[in-house]
Amino acid sequence: MASYHKPEAKVVQELKDIANKLRIHSVTSTAAANSGHPTSCSSIAEIMSVLFFNTMRYKVSAPKDASNDRFVLSKGHAAPILYAAWAEAGLFPVAELQKLRKLGSDLEGHPTPRLNFIDVATGSLGQGLAVAAGMAYVGKNYDKASYRVYCLVGDGESAEGSIWESIYFASHNKLDNLCLIFDVNRLGQSEPTALGHDMEKYRKRLDAAGFHSIIVDGHDIDELVKAFHIAATTKDKPTALICKTFKGRNYPKIEDIENWHGKPLGAETERVLEHLRSLVKNHGPLMLKPQKPLKEDAPAVDITNIKLSSPPNYKLGESLATRQAYGNALVKIAQNNPRVIAMDGDMKNSTFAEKIKGVDAARYIECFIAEQNLVGVAIGATCRDRTVAFVSTFATFLTRAFDQIRMGAISQTNVNFVGSHCGVSIGEDGPSQMGLEDIAMFRSIPGSTIFYPADAVSCERAIELAANTKGITFTRVNRPNTNVIYANDHVFHIGKANIVRKTATDKVLLIGAGITLQEAITASTELAKAGINVRVLDLFTIKPIDKDAIIKNARECGGRIVVVEDHYPEGGIGEAVLSAVACERDIIVKMLAVRELPRSGPPLVLLDAFGISAKHICAAVQEACKM
Incomplete structure (x- = not known):
């Protein structure tokens, strides 16, 4: 193992102290709110301490700097400890934590990008890893930068199939800049999880999926520091840290006990706080500095003012499917800006997304038949304005990822969706392939823009407009040919008939x-x-x-x-x-x-x-x- 140095005893002790301080903040903030998940926070306290005060490289003063390491808390209900970590790092006053879940405070019950240190909203479980994989894909293949991406997943949410879609995607694409952290604390919301503390079963599944998996005592600072170092030096495959933890760790008579999920500690608060304070050796200022040496190698990116490289060039009355015109437009905007990318769910020869390969094969991402991961990867790819992403598949299959799209809107994401094969007009394939609900779905998304071009000319202009539109866009394209009815120089505007x-x-x-x-x-x-x-x-x-x-x-x-x-x-x-x-x-x-x-x-x-x-x-x- 390359250049691993075991941390000094005083460093280990301070990381332990920080973990317990994070627990204290989680207890006091949820008590002030009279709601929240302090036991879910407690199981990851050492993980958060090591990540934020030993492993991750980031600027406290600029949480979304392009060269920073990224962190996605997929188990978003543990938000109080994430807020506490940033407060202890010095981003904002610790006293602000007492405003948790209060109306008017951006410290909401689950993380949202109202906060300058949050990239995406989480809390609808099973989605964070896809977003993290999208970030890592961009870091490795487009930015070619040294930043790493960390994603913390709860063992309960690992029952979601979307988590495993993302695991296979990360493995297939050899995302060695991605570190997945499983918080295996054994207890779900209403009963123990299916696997409990069967750590070997987790390891075997992740090994089989192509990850480098490491079983770790999630409360042991030395083990965590070493495991994160191994993850950073592992090549050609992502790493999973399978951390054995205990819900309510260091909360006497609450630790590893059922029926404490999602509850402030109530009458037990002061007793638990007294115990936690007794565990902290140094109550003074932190000796460890959260900001580590940062290699600022993420390139500057400009994704504004994207234009078609050439105007539409069709003849009035010419017959062409708008799905094909989408492919033509994708090529043109990709020629104009190197950060335009496309991804699809193994439908690229039907949606014509594959045309972008003619510009640059690297700017097409195949996500295969896993639409929930497809959407999550796109959300991750667009974080911090690194890419302009177009996601295409049959319109009806996007309904499978409605929750991811909904969470994308809460995340203030800028992802462009293109749904083809809509309506009965697709013909013989039958109702399972007919998008007949897609407009209703996207109309319900806050801040969305919905384009429905009538011909090839308006389709090219719709894609050009979508590339420059904030928020989620949806462009509905047809399978059958339609006649060109607009002149090539016709000017289109959003919201204008x-x-x-x-x-x-x-x-x-x-x-x-x-x-x-x-x-x-x-x-x-x-x-x-x-x-x-x-x-x-x-x-x-x-x-x-x-x-x-x-x-x-x-x-x-x-x-x-x-x-x-x-x-x-x-x-x-x-x-x-x-x-x-x-x-x-x-x-x-x-x-x-x-x-x-x-x-x-x-x-x-x-x-x-x-x-x-x-x-x-x-x-x-x-x-x-x-x-």
């Missing part, structure tokens, strides 16, 4: 998107033959929706709107339009949507069978004209 058909005598406003906008255009032609003129509006973005344009054009069309969408009615475009006009008088809205469980069949046949084809639009317009 476009009128694609209009006369002075329009009777109804037709609103569609993607494939159904094309059907609406066809319907408008047929209706004109029958002497009924209609206006056709392309929303371009479903969220934010262009409320003003909808209301203005609806009034000019007699207050009649027909919305048609290849989506279930719940939460879709129709309901978005209804929300936009809800407070307006004398506007009626008819909604055409997929209202029953679909089935396999040719795309055009399915559009007709489920009531969203041009024929059904014509019928709906004729009914609306009678109202």
Whole structure:
């Protein structure tokens, strides 16, 4: 083992003292809040002490410096001890810890990036390792920097399949800059965990997954210091420290006892504090300095003002699938900025994400069929503004990762999602492959932006806009070809609709998107033959929706709107339009949507069978004209 030096006795003692000080802060802050998880904090006190005051390299004054080591607390309910570690390191006054969980305090019950030392929100268990793996992937392959990534996972959450998706991803990509720390304290929330303290079983599973695994006494400072050194010198595979710990460590008559999860210590508080204080040898200022020598080798990165390397170049009437236009746009923005990356779940030849390989094969990350890890890795990759990430797969498969996407919004992440194969228009593959809930899902995400381009031109511009948009974006792309309806120089804006058909005598406003906008255009032609003129509006973005344009054009069309969408009615475009006009008088809205469980069949046949084809639009317009 390269240059390992056992720490001096006085260093070991101070690290022990720090661990118990962190326990004291965890007890007092949760007591002040009258809620929290002090026993879950106690099991990791020595781990946190060694990490923050011996192992990790970071600037206390700049917690998110690009060259700092990263730490992800996946078991987010142990937030009080994380806050305590940063306070003891000197980032903010220790007295602030008493504001834990108070309204107006950023020391929330689980970590969020409201705090300048938190990269991502955690607390929905099983997600932190994917984020850490994304950070480590960027550090190793793009930044090529010396910073390391540490992720602390609870043994209870290791039952989550997403944890094992991330373990396999990290192993497959040889992320030797990643250290996974298992806090095996045996007790879950309501009963002991499935494996308890069977440390060998954890080791065998992690070894089989391709990790370098080390069983450690999680309360032994010497063992932890040595194990972290081994992790830092292990090459070509990630390391897992499997730490045997005890919940409520050093809390007399509480340690390793059931039914203390998620509870302040109540009447036991003073007794426990008295014992903890008796364990601290040095109550004065810390001798150890938390900031270790830092190699500032993470390169400067600029991910602003990303543009297409060349404008769209299509012919009016040309037929091309928007999923293919997504691939074209991805290439163009990747040519413009070296930090644009793409990742997919083994669908890259269907979503056309693989086109980025033609620019730089290293900027494509294959996450295989593990969508929860796919989303988490993307969130990690975008932390500290290191990359602009595009995540693609079939729209329906993103529903599997809804919790990760939801947590991404809480994390204030900037990840761009692209969902293809949406709606019944995909055809013969059948309902399991049809994204019919995706708009509803992404509409519910705070701060999200939803693009639904109608043709190749608007799709390229949507991707360009998404790359520069804060927060989560979702671009819905179609499998079938659609006709190019926009000139290559058309200017698109987020939240601004476009009128694609209009006369002075329009009777109804037709609103569609993607494939159904094309059907609406066809319907408008047929209706004109029958002497009924209609206006056709392309929303371009479903969220934010262009409320003003909808209301203005609806009034000019007699207050009649027909919305048609290849989506279930719940939460879709129709309901978005209804929300936009809800407070307006004398506007009626008819909604055409997929209202029953679909089935396999040719795309055009399915559009007709489920009531969203041009024929059904014509019928709906004729009914609306009678109202």
